[in-house]
Amino acid sequence: MDDNRLEELLQEAKNQADRFFAGWDLDPxxxxxxSRIQAGDFKKGFSLLARREWAKLGLALACLLLALFLPYRLQQAKPYALQTVTLDERQPAQLVNFVPVSNPARTGQGLLAVLWGLNPEGQYQVIYSSMFNDSVFPHPVSTLDFPGTPYRMALISSEDSEQKYLHYRLVGYTDQNVNTILAADYVPGGKLDIEEGKMVEEREDGSVTHIIPYQIDDKGDLVLSADNIQLQIGEELLLIGFDLSNQVSFMAREDAIRKIDAGNEADKPEARFTANSVGEDCVRLTPNANPAKGKTLYIRVVK
Amino acid sequence: MGKVEESKLQDDLRTRQLEYLVQRFGKKILKLAYYHLRDRQQAEDIVQEVFCRVYQNLDSFRQESSYYTWIYRITVNLCKDYLRSAYYRRIIPWSDFRYLDNLRKSEERMFEAVEGGDVFRKVMDLPLKYRTVTALYYFEEMTTQEISQVLNIKENAVRTRLTRARKILRDLLMRGETSHGRQQTGRTTPRSQKSS
Structure with a gap:
């Protein structure tokens, strides 16, 4: 399909959109x-927005609570939470569900997270699973883009019944293959967030780690999930590879950040830095197999 | 003039200003919300919320941007809040979904049941970040600079998303044409080749 044909079709789409919206009435x-203004009713906000959904949500929560607290209810491995996630923009969404399980060797409740993808025959099959020990509450699964690629990463996480500990897996996806990029269990008083191309892990002791994954795409280019980042003094930055097959070198100017936890880089596709003074810095990530296809991450450190 | 009268006058003025803004931007806001949410009722709720917030903040609006940019940004932020909300993320009790296949179908067409026109529907099937820029550029005829202001992203990012969107759309449309051709010849179309 050439550009002219695409433009024609987009013009046709515009006409269809105009017709679609033509009958919509703004009056209600x-x-x-x-009437909200006359009643001084400004505080409803999203509760108003979601009012039709409260009933459904209430029902969903009731089911979830029943599933969690009814005696003997969880002895059967019956999944009780399900979410759709899109890990490949070109494909239908994948599904994640959590199955409550009891590990015979341990006390307490665990969750088995299962990621399902469609196979070429259009049937769902398990493409990833991971056990979360001492977990009762699954969190909504968040996704993180790799700009310029159709793939996304997923952050799957859960909490224990007293909400003392977090457990999480950051997984990457390419063509039905799922890799665990990062896994952590028993993160004390933790909080996780996905923002502007990075994952942020905060712990009870106040330590903050910004996690930026990278991968090598089909053309051999190194792709970072973010190309710049702002850190506060004392915070850490973790650059971590999608898989072990591509060796990468990390070179930092080290004006405002300092490399830590060097370890044996040949075995670890990751590097950790700490922000130690206000200023600007950068890290150059260079694929050993193709040094010309590296990428630079720009860093600003503030107080 | 007493304080009560002055306050009433200000309220009247604000109400008239709001009327003007609803008249001028209401339909555009409704469409912008729909491009984000693909749900007419939610889009209408967003419109209400936007104009209530506009009314509340009219006095503090400092005209550092145009009304247009200001109102559009409120809309985009509300849509983002909604899409981030727990409801939208759809943690659903298992009992609601006996068959995964049903869910897949509902995922494919979970939003507005009838989006007239197959090419329009294909655009709406694009992932959110590509769908919004494509709709604003081609349907609302906004420039890349205007889109960057409204979505609060860099103009370069708008251009990149447009390029990527066109590529995905081209693939989707070509698959659709292929699939349509096969159906016409009476052959079975594998599910994985369905266009939506």
Whole structure:
């Protein structure tokens, strides 16, 4: 399909969109705004937005609580939470569910996270699973982009019943293959977030680690999930590879950050830095197999 | 003039200003919200919320940006909040989904049941970040600079997303044409080749 044909189709799409929206009447919304203003009703916000969904959500929560707390209910391995995630923009969404399981060697409740993908025949099959010990509450699964590629990473996490510990897996996806990029269990008082191309792990002791994954794409280019980052003094930065097959060298200017935990880099596709003074810095990531296809991460350190 | 009268006058002025803004931007806001959410009722709720917030903050609006950019940004932020909300992320009790296949189908067409026109639907099937820039550029005829202001992203990022969106769309449309051709000849179309 050439560009002209695509433009024609997009013009056709515009006409279809115009027809689709033509019958939409703004008056009911206008009236509701008016009555909310007259009633001084500004505080509803999203509760108003989601009012139709509260009933459904309430029902969902009730089911979840029943599943969690009814005696003997969890003895059977019956999945009780399900979420769709898109790990490849070109494909239908994948599914994640959590199955409560009891590990015979341990006390307490665990969760088995299972990631399902569609195979070429259009059937769901398990493409990844991981056990989360001492876990009762699954968290919503978040995703993280690799810009310029259709693939996303998924952050799967859970908490124990007293919400003291976090457990998480950051997994990467390519063509039905799932790799664990990072896994952590019993993170004390932890908080996880995905923001602007990076994952942020905060711990009870106040330590903060910004995690930026990288991968080598089909053309051999190194792709970072973010190309710049701001750190506060004392925070750490972890650059971590999608898989072990590609060796990468890390070179930092070390004006504002310092490399730590060097270890044996040949075996570890990762590097950790700590922000130690206010200023700007950068890290050059160079694939050993193709040094010309590296990438630079720009860093600003603030107080 | 007493304080009560002055306050009433200000309220009247704000109400008239709001009326003007609803008249001028209401439909555009509704469409912008729909491009994000693909749900007419939620889009209408967003419109209400946007204009309530506009009314509340009219006095503090400092005209550092145009009304247009300001209102569009409120809309985009509300849509993002909604998409981040727990409801939208759809943690669903297993009992609601007996068959995964049903879920796959509902995922494919989980939003508005009828989006008239197959090419329009293909655009709406694009992932969110590509769908919004494509809709604003081609349907709302905004420039890349305007889109960058509205979505609060760099203009280069808008261009990159447009290029990527066109590539995905081209693939989707070509698959659709292939699939359509096969159906016409009476052959079975494998599920993996379905266009949506």
């Amino acid at each position: 919304s206008r009236q509701k705004v008016k």
